Amino acid sequence: MSGKTMNTYDFDQCIYDGNCTLDFFRFCLRRQLGLIRYLPRQIWGLVQYALGFINRTVFKECFFCFLQGVQGLDDTLEAFWQQHFDRISPWYIARKRQNDLIISASPTFLLMPCCERLLVKQLIASRVNPATGAFTGENCYGAEKPKRLMEDLGIGAVGEFYSDSL
Numbered sequence: 001m002s003g004k005t006m007n008t009y010d011f012d013q014c015i016y017d018g019n020c021t022l023d024f025f026r027f028c029l030r031r032q033l034g035l036i037r038y039l040p041r042q043i044w045g046l047v048q049y050a051l052g053f054i055n056r057t058v059f060k061e062c063f064f065c066f067l068q069g070v071q072g073l074d075d076t077l078e079a080f081w082q083q084h085f086d087r088i089s090p091w092y093i094a095r096k097r098q099n100d101l102i103i104s105a106s107p108t109f110l111l112m113p114c115c116e117r118l119l120v121k122q123l124i125a126s127r128v129n130p131a132t133g134a135f136t137g138e139n140c141y142g143a144e145k146p147k148r149l150m151e152d153l154g155i156g157a158v159g160e161f162y163s164d165s166l
Helices: 020-031 033-050 056-069 073-087 090-095 108-118 144-153
Strands: 006-010 101-107 122-126 158-162
Touching: 020 033, 020 056, 020 073, 020 101, 020 108, 033 056, 073 108, 101 108, 101 144, 108 122, 122 144
Parallel strands: 006 101, 006 158, 101 122
Antiparallel strands: none
16 A cells, blocks of 8 residues: 555445445346245244344344345446446545445345446455355454454555445
8 A cells, every 4th residue: 555545434324325235136026026035044043143142243244145146246236236336325426435445234146246337446344155155354343444454554544434324
């Protein structure tokens, strides 16, 4: 990394209008109705999380179990971003710089095609196995975001930071 600072942007509810993970799930469900078979496990994970029995990362693994049934994931991702790319905020497009960093709790595999369209080369996101929905680290949310930022880029790398949360 060069000595230049970069602008860092949270993705969901910041530069993307909405939550792309939930939008992607709904998109997949409409295209492959059979994914509804994962709903009981997802609901059970939500109940356990709401009652405090599991943490956010385990809950999101339960949610992402639907990935096991997605047919043609690469084509599905391409179709999703063709349909949802217009949800990227115009204010971001207007101020985007070549060395921007996007950081998100959404999974890397989901955001990478969008980052490629935006010509954004730096992404820090949740590491999720796209075939199984299993996390290979903590969910990149809350206190995990600055931790990952420091691990990946070090101190002094960030110029301005745009987010919908502290």
